[in-house]
Amino acid sequence: MHEQDNADPDSAAETSSSLDHGSRPWILGEGPGPPCGHGREERTREDNLMDLQQLIEAVIAGNAPETKALTEAALSDGVAPQTIVDDGLIAAMGVVGEHFSRGEIYVPEMLLSARAMQSALAIIEPLLAKADIVSRGTVVIGTVKGDVHDIGKNIVSIMLKGSAFTVHDLGVDVPAERFVEAIREHKPDVLGLSSLLTTTMPAMRTVIEALETAGVRDQVKVMVGGAPVTEAFALSIGADGYGRDAVEAAEQARQLILAAG
Amino acid sequence: MMVELGTSMSMHDRVLAVIQGRKPDRIPFCDRLELWHTALIRQNRLPADFDGLSLNESHRKAGIGQLKFVRPHDFRLNGVELTISVDNEEVSRETAPECQGWPLMQELVQTDRPGSTVFEFVTPVGKISLRQVVLPEAVAWSETCYTAENPIKEPEDFDTVRWIIEHMDVIPRFDRIRAGEAEVGDFGFVVPKLERIPFQEVLIDLVGELNTFYVLNDNPSYIHKLLAAIDELRVKTAAVLSNLDSPYVEFVDNVTGHMTNPKLFAEYAIPEYQRYCELYHAQGKRVGSHFDGELRPLLGQLRDTGLDVIESISPAPLTECTFDELWQSVGGGPPLMWGVIPSPLLEESTPEAELHEFVDHVLETVNGAPIILGVSDMVLGNNLIERVEWCARRIKEHVI
Numbered sequence: 001m002h003e004q005d006n007a008d009p010d011s012a013a014e015t016s017s018s019l020d021h022g023s024r025p026w027i028l029g030e031g032p033g034p035p036c037g038h039g040r041e042e043r044t045r046e047d048n049l050m051d052l053q054q055l056i057e058a059v060i061a062g063n064a065p066e067t068k069a070l071t072e073a074a075l076s077d078g079v080a081p082q083t084i085v086d087d088g089l090i091a092a093m094g095v096v097g098e099h100f101s102r103g104e105i106y107v108p109e110m111l112l113s114a115r116a117m118q119s120a121l122a123i124i125e126p127l128l129a130k131a132d133i134v135s136r137g138t139v140v141i142g143t144v145k146g147d148v149h150d151i152g153k154n155i156v157s158i159m160l161k162g163s164a165f166t167v168h169d170l171g172v173d174v175p176a177e178r179f180v181e182a183i184r185e186h187k188p189d190v191l192g193l194s195s196l197l198t199t200t201m202p203a204m205r206t207v208i209e210a211l212e213t214a215g216v217r218d219q220v221k222v223m224v225g226g227a228p229v230t231e232a233f234a235l236s237i238g239a240d241g242y243g244r245d246a247v248e249a250a251e252q253a254r255q256l257i258l259a260a261g
Numbered sequence: 262m263m264v265e266l267g268t269s270m271s272m273h274d275r276v277l278a279v280i281q282g283r284k285p286d287r288i289p290f291c292d293r294l295e296l297w298h299t300a301l302i303r304q305n306r307l308p309a310d311f312d313g314l315s316l317n318e319s320h321r322k323a324g325i326g327q328l329k330f331v332r333p334h335d336f337r338l339n340g341v342e343l344t345i346s347v348d349n350e351e352v353s354r355e356t357a358p359e360c361q362g363w364p365l366m367q368e369l370v371q372t373d374r375p376g377s378t379v380f381e382f383v384t385p386v387g388k389i390s391l392r393q394v395v396l397p398e399a400v401a402w403s404e405t406c407y408t409a410e411n412p413i414k415e416p417e418d419f420d421t422v423r424w425i426i427e428h429m430d431v432i433p434r435f436d437r438i439r440a441g442e443a444e445v446g447d448f449g450f451v452v453p454k455l456e457r458i459p460f461q462e463v464l465i466d467l468v469g470e471l472n473t474f475y476v477l478n479d480n481p482s483y484i485h486k487l488l489a490a491i492d493e494l495r496v497k498t499a500a501v502l503s504n505l506d507s508p509y510v511e512f513v514d515n516v517t518g519h520m521t522n523p524k525l526f527a528e529y530a531i532p533e534y535q536r537y538c539e540l541y542h543a544q545g546k547r548v549g550s551h552f553d554g555e556l557r558p559l560l561g562q563l564r565d566t567g568l569d570v571i572e573s574i575s576p577a578p579l580t581e582c583t584f585d586e587l588w589q590s591v592g593g594g595p596p597l598m599w600g601v602i603p604s605p606l607l608e609e610s611t612p613e614a615e616l617h618e619f620v621d622h623v624l625e626t627v628n629g630a631p632i633i634l635g636v637s638d639m640v641l642g643n644n645l646i647e648r649v650e651w652c653a654r655r656i657k658e659h660v661i
Contacts, residue, residue, distance in 0.1 A: 046392075062634075079577040098646070103558070106522035106523070106524060106525075106558075107474065107519065107520065107522065108474035108477065108522070108525075111471060111475070112474070112475070112478055115475070144366065146396055146397070146398030146399070147398075147406075148396060148409065150395060151471065153472055154471060155471070169560070173396055197404070198604070198605055198608065198641065198643060199398070199402045199404070199641065199642065199643055200398065209392050225557075227579070227580070228578075228605065230578060230580065251383075
């Protein structure tokens, strides 16, 4: 029996909606362990220097135990935590995203890579916090009021974390007021709204209007997504961005934050 | 003005003809108005000329045949004590219950009021639970409940679910099919509704999509043993349904290529479809499945399934896959396409000209090849019935 993986420090979704789903991402284990013969006892300096490339490969392969081991090895070799994040983990997820966009891999492989990355981030984040290094940006995400679909939102959330964003997931059936509260509380760079029903898409407009009424609209970039959501709809409601899929959403978020300076 | 030629076939006969490979007198136009009908009654917005009409009468008035899904059997959960709680209050407790909708139990959820319903299944080897939620908005729009918690949440739940499945009996309820046929008459088509194929049941109902992906990687034997148990139940069900007099049966798989990607579709779904199609074909039945998601990734694999019909086909703008891509892939079948007209084109916010252009293009492209038209995924509460009526007239006047 495998132990549950608690590597993701942000695994608990905020249950700020009227529903308490009580469920959480449940993972039997972390996948296969390191390949045979990959002993740690006789590692040379050369071995350690190669770790970043091997780390990238381990993330792409979705091998969480190997990713953790290589992260620890790189740290003990004196590689700076931010370097491991930027040149190792984020670089790897970039490759994963490209493969997904080209249809060479699918959602399962992407999730396994993101899980591997997050297992490494769990080791690195305390070190980053000590060094006072900030994340790439902060995102608040949620499914709008009246809608309980969350798979797409969850995948986007995982990909954003995999791209070293700080993500606050408000869950599903989130009223507009809660989004406003979350903006005041977390001061995110990006607000992500998800809807999977044509009957709940209008709630996205309601949220944007609530942001305007609350005087916080100009503090955040708003992105929308979900199966029935189109770019035209996003423009019509005054959203700043639209993500066709999880990889595009993560990239859009990055672009919006860069553009905002 | 097009002269309406003699139409000798009923809507039922048109659908049946297409399914059985015979030419109908017109392309059948058949789908579901139930969500639209119930939503507008609840919102007090039913158009005056539909006021007081039954669902079937509404179908006849709108000109769209009534597609009615009916479960032809129940499952008896031998050795299981089922407790149902609504909003944390126990409302029933039963041993060896008989139910239509294992594992989601949706027919036991009150969808005319918001609330949270928990089903707890206690067995000699363990207990599991699942939670269905109905939001106030879902009540207003007559939408179905949502599975907030899947039954399998911990590793040991796999054994409990397998135990339940292995001890189930399949109880024929063919009287429901006959009752449904009496209800829809000649202006509709009753489809005996099967469960999902094993992989889709694990993916969507029992474990959930994301966790299925993790478990398939971490410990695939958990999934494979469960699939084997469900497969035996499907075979058992097929044996019971060999006594059902019906030309067609359908799996309610809600397939989307985003989740059941080409790799998983090839490894799990195709072999399962082929297996069950063989069983039902031997009974003289045609077999379909509900394919209402993104199909672009799966276009090259659809013919390999052995299915006769893929129902609730949902092209752009509901998904990214266009009608032309679908038609190029499987136009004329097999598998035959059922559905096609995307429900967003029936919304007031969409210019009506877009609907006209879409339907005209479909009719021109199809050019007499077999197809059953409908509204995908079904006619919703925010759809205009006038547009449904326009589609019905346009399809009826189109000579094939």
